Amino acid sequence: TQQFDFTNHSHRRLNPLTNTYVLCSPHRSKRPWQGAREEVKKMALPEYDPKCYLCPGNIRATGDVNPKFESTYIFTNDYPAVKLEQPEYIEEEQEDTLKGRLLKTEGVRGKCFVICFSPNHNLTIPIMSIPELTKVVSTWQKLYQEVQHEAINGSAPYKYLQIFENKGFAMGCSNPHPHGQAWCLDVIPTEVDRELENMGKYHRQHHSHLLGDYVKLELAEKERVVLENDSFVVVVPYWALWPFETLLISKEHLTSTNDFTDKHKSDLALILKKLTTKYDNLFNTSFPYSMGIHQAPLQCSEEVKNNSWFHMHFYPPLLRSATVKKFCVGFEMLGEPQRDLTSEQAAARLIELSGDKHFNDL
Amino acid sequence: TQQFDFTNHSHRRLNPLTNTYVLCSPHRSKRPWQGAREEVKKMALPEYDPKCYLCPGNIRATGDVNPKFESTYIFTNDYPAVKLEQPEYIEEEQEDTLKGRLLKTEGVRGKCFVICFSPNHNLTIPIMSIPELTKVVSTWQKLYQEVQHEAINGSAPYKYLQIFENKGFAMGCSNPHPHGQAWCLDVIPTEVDRELENMGKYHRQHHSHLLGDYVKLELAEKERVVLENDSFVVVVPYWALWPFETLLISKEHLTSTNDFTDKHKSDLALILKKLTTKYDNLFNTSFPYSMGIHQAPLQCSEEVKNNSWFHMHFYPPLLRSATVKKFCVGFEMLGEPQRDLTSEQAAARLIELSGDKHFNDL
Ligand SMILES: O=P(O)(O)O[C@H]1O[C@H](CO)[C@@H](O)[C@H](O)[C@H]1O
Ligand SMILES: O=P(O)(O)O[C@H]1O[C@H](CO)[C@@H](O)[C@H](O)[C@H]1O
Numbered sequence: 001t002q003q004f005d006f007t008n009h010s011h012r013r014l015n016p017l018t019n020t021y022v023l024c025s026p027h028r029s030k031r032p033w034q035g036a037r038e039e040v041k042k043m044a045l046p047e048y049d050p051k052c053y054l055c056p057g058n059i060r061a062t063g064d065v066n067p068k069f070e071s072t073y074i075f076t077n078d079y080p081a082v083k084l085e086q087p088e089y090i091e092e093e094q095e096d097t098l099k100g101r102l103l104k105t106e107g108v109r110g111k112c113f114v115i116c117f118s119p120n121h122n123l124t125i126p127i128m129s130i131p132e133l134t135k136v137v138s139t140w141q142k143l144y145q146e147v148q149h150e151a152i153n154g155s156a157p158y159k160y161l162q163i164f165e166n167k168g169f170a171m172g173c174s175n176p177h178p179h180g181q182a183w184c185l186d187v188i189p190t191e192v193d194r195e196l197e198n199m200g201k202y203h204r205q206h207h208s209h210l211l212g213d214y215v216k217l218e219l220a221e222k223e224r225v226v227l228e229n230d231s232f233v234v235v236v237p238y239w240a241l242w243p244f245e246t247l248l249i250s251k252e253h254l255t256s257t258n259d260f261t262d263k264h265k266s267d268l269a270l271i272l273k274k275l276t277t278k279y280d281n282l283f284n285t286s287f288p289y290s291m292g293i294h295q296a297p298l299q300c301s302e303e304v305k306n307n308s309w310f311h312m313h314f315y316p317p318l319l320r321s322a323t324v325k326k327f328c329v330g331f332e333m334l335g336e337p338q339r340d341l342t343s344e345q346a347a348a349r350l351i352e353l354s355g356d357k358h359f360n361d362l
Numbered sequence: 363t364q365q366f367d368f369t370n371h372s373h374r375r376l377n378p379l380t381n382t383y384v385l386c387s388p389h390r391s392k393r394p395w396q397g398a399r400e401e402v403k404k405m406a407l408p409e410y411d412p413k414c415y416l417c418p419g420n421i422r423a424t425g426d427v428n429p430k431f432e433s434t435y436i437f438t439n440d441y442p443a444v445k446l447e448q449p450e451y452i453e454e455e456q457e458d459t460l461k462g463r464l465l466k467t468e469g470v471r472g473k474c475f476v477i478c479f480s481p482n483h484n485l486t487i488p489i490m491s492i493p494e495l496t497k498v499v500s501t502w503q504k505l506y507q508e509v510q511h512e513a514i515n516g517s518a519p520y521k522y523l524q525i526f527e528n529k530g531f532a533m534g535c536s537n538p539h540p541h542g543q544a545w546c547l548d549v550i551p552t553e554v555d556r557e558l559e560n561m562g563k564y565h566r567q568h569h570s571h572l573l574g575d576y577v578k579l580e581l582a583e584k585e586r587v588v589l590e591n592d593s594f595v596v597v598v599p600y601w602a603l604w605p606f607e608t609l610l611i612s613k614e615h616l617t618s619t620n621d622f623t624d625k626h627k628s629d630l631a632l633i634l635k636k637l638t639t640k641y642d643n644l645f646n647t648s649f650p651y652s653m654g655i656h657q658a659p660l661q662c663s664e665e666v667k668n669n670s671w672f673h674m675h676f677y678p679p680l681l682r683s684a685t686v687k688k689f690c691v692g693f694e695m696l697g698e699p700q701r702d703l704t705s706e707q708a709a710a711r712l713i714e715l716s717g718d719k720h721f722n723d724l
Contacts, residue, residue, distance in 0.1 A: 327534025
C-alpha cells in the first residue's frame with residue numbers, strides 16, 4: 001500500500017499555542033499561477049524625506065514637531081486605537097435579557113506608541129548595524145519596564161504591552177520610514193490570552209514548558225531550524241500558517257525582556273538581522289511581514305508569569321515571488337487556515353539563503 | 363461625569379459565535395488617510411472572454427474542455443486543496459514523547475468544486491436576475507444533498523461542505539468570471555466547529571437558539587438591520603470585525619439548505635441581490651468580499667443538527683473607498699481583531715443605500 005507523504009497528501013497540523021488546526025495542501029503549490037509577476041527593483045529611498053511624518057525635525061500630521069533624534073525614538077501615537085482618558089464602561093443589561101446574553105461589551109483603555117527604529121528614512125532591520133538594532137531591543141525592554149512600573153504603582157491600568165511591526169505596504173504600513181508600534185492595554189488581547197491558557201494547560205499536564213520542550217524537539221530534529229545562536233532559535237513552526245512564517249524562541253526560560261542580559265539583547269539583534277536578511281534574499285525584495293513579541297503580561301500571578309516564555313512571531317504574506325502573496329480568504333476565513341507548502345519545504349528554502357550578505361550588496 | 367460613548371470610546375465586543383473579542387476604536391476613523399485614492403471606473407468586462415478558463419466551451423488549465431453551459435455550472439476543481447485518493451494517515455508517535463505531544467497531525471480527504479454562477483463572463487451577483495440567482499441557490503442545495511447522500515451511504519467520508527465565494531482581486535480571486543467554490547472535507551473545519559460548540563452551549567444554557575434569539579433581538583432593535591424579507595434578515599453584527607461585514611440569517615430555524623422550500627430559495631436570491639447591490643453602491647465599485655454558508659454538518663448527531671442554524675457571513679475588506687481597505691495585520695494578528703468604526707455606523711451607511719438600483723445603471 002501507498003505511504004502517507006507529507007509533500008503530497010493533505011493533512012492538518014495542530015498549533016498547540018492556539019489549539020487550532022492549519023490545513024496543509026502541499027500538492028497545491030504545483031498549480032500554475034496566472035497572476036502578475038513584476039520586475040524586481042533595488043530599493044531606492046532617500047536617507048531623509050522632508051514629507052515623512054517620522055523623519056527627525058519634521059512636522060507630524062497633528063502639528064507636533066519631531067526632535068532631531070539620532071537613534072531609536074519613541075513617541076505617543078497621534079491617532080491611537082486606545083486612550084487612557086475615557087469614562088468607565090458600566091454594563092446595564094441583565095444576563096436574563098436577550099441583550100444581556102448576546103451583546104457583551106467591555107471598555108478598553110490604554111496607550112499607543114510609535115517606535116522609529118532609526119532617524120534614517122531608508123534603514124530597515126536587515127540593513128541596520130548590530131549596535132543600532134541593540135538600541136531597538138533596549139527600547140522595547142525599557143518601554144516594558146516603564147509601563148510595568150506604572151501598572152504596578154497603580155498610576156495606569158495596564159495589563160499587556162503588545163509590541164509589533166507592520167512592514168511594507170502589503171501589510172498595511174503607510175509610511176516606509178522603518179518603525180514599529182506598541183499598544184498597551186488594560187486587557188489581555190485574545191491571541192495572547194489563548195497562548196497563555198494553552199501554555200498553562202501544558203505545564204499542568206507535563207510539568208514542563210510548551211515552548212521549552214518545543215525548542216528541545218526542534219534542535220534535535222533540525223529540519224525546521226532556520227537560525228540559532230547562544231540565546232535564540234528561529235524555526236518555521238510545524239504548524240505555520242503563512243508560507244514563510246517563523247517563530248523566534250528564547251532557548252532559556254525568559255518570561256519577558258525584563259529577564260534579558262546585555263548578551264541576550266545583542267544576540268536578539270544579531271538573529272533579527274540575519275532572519276530579515278534571509279527574508280529579503282528570498283525574493284530579492286524588501287520583504288513585507290507583521291512581527292511582534294509575546295511575553296509575560298505586565299500584571300499577573302506568579303503562575304501565569306512562569307507559564308510565559310519570550311517569543312516572536314513573523315507573519316509574512318509572500319508565497320511565490322516579490323509580488324505574489326498568499327490570500328487567507330474564503331475557506332481560511334469561513335473554515336480553517338490553509339497553506340500550500342509544508343513547513344519543512346519553507347524551512348529548506350530559508351536555510352539555504354544567506355543571512356549575512358544582503359542581495360542589495362551583491 | 364462623562365458618559366461612555368460608543369462612537370468615541372474604545373471598547374471590545376464579544377462574538378458569541380466564536381467566543382472571541384473584537385476591539386472597536388471608533389475615534390480612529392477620524393485619522394487622516396495618506397494612502398492612494400484611485401479614480402472609479404465603470405466595470406467593462408466582455409460577456410465572453412476567449413482566454414477565460416471558466417467561460418463555456420473554453421479549454422481549462424488542465425486541458426479539459428468546458429461544455430457550452432447555459433446556466434449555473436459546477437465541476438471538480440483542477441487543483442483541489444483536498445482529494446479523496448490518498449492513503450490514511452497513521453500516527454506513530456506516542457503521547458509520552460515530545461514529538462507525540464507537540465507535533466499533532468491528521469490526514470484530511472475530500473473534494474473541491476468550482477461553481478460558475480453563469481455562462482456570462484461579466485455577470486456578478488448584483489447584476490444577475492432573480493431566476494438566475496435562484497439557480498445558484500438550487501445548485502448549492504443540490505450539491506449539499508448529493509454529498510450528504512454519499513456521506514450517509516458510506517461511498518465518501520465527507521463530514522462538512524464549505525460553500526464560499528472569493529470575489530475580486532483584493533480577495534485572492536484570480537479569475538473575474540463570477541464563480542464560487544465548495545470544499546467538502548472529512549473533518550469539521552475549525553471555525554465551523556467553534557460556532558457549533560458555542561451554539562450548543564447556548565442551547566443547553568438558555569433552551570433556545572443563539573441565532574434565533576439574535577434575530578429576535580436585532581429585529582426589535584432595528585439599528586443594525588440592513589435588509590429583511592419573509593425568510594431572511596441581514597445585519598451588521600454587533601461584533602463585526604470587517605468594516606462592512608454582514609451576517610445573513612434565516613428567520614425560521616432552517617438547519618441547512620435541505621430545509622429550504624422554493625419560497626426560501628427565491629427569498630435568498632432576492633436578498634443576496636439587494637445586499638450585493640448595496641455593497642456595489644457603497645463605493646461605486648464591484649465590491650470585493652469573501653462570503654460563505656454555515657449550515658449543519660453532513661453527518662452529525664440530532665443534537666448538533668438541531669444546534670445548527672443556516673447563516674451566511676460576508677467579509678468585505680474595503681474601509682474608506684474603492685481602493686482603501688482595512689488591514690488586519692500586526693495588532694490584529696498578534697493581539698486581537700480591531701476595527702475603526704462601530705457596527706451601528708456601518709449599518710447606517712448600508713441602510714441608506716439603494717438595494718434596487720445598481721450604480722452602473724444610473
Ligand atoms: O482556490 P483559488 O481561487 O485558486 O484560491 C483562492 O481561494 C482559496 C480558498 O479560500 C485560498 O486558499 C487561496 O489563497 C486564494 O487565492
Ligand atoms: O497603526 P497604523 O500603522 O496606522 O495601521 C496599521 O496597523 C494597525 C495595527 O495592526 C491596523 O489596525 C491598521 O489596519 C493598519 O493599517
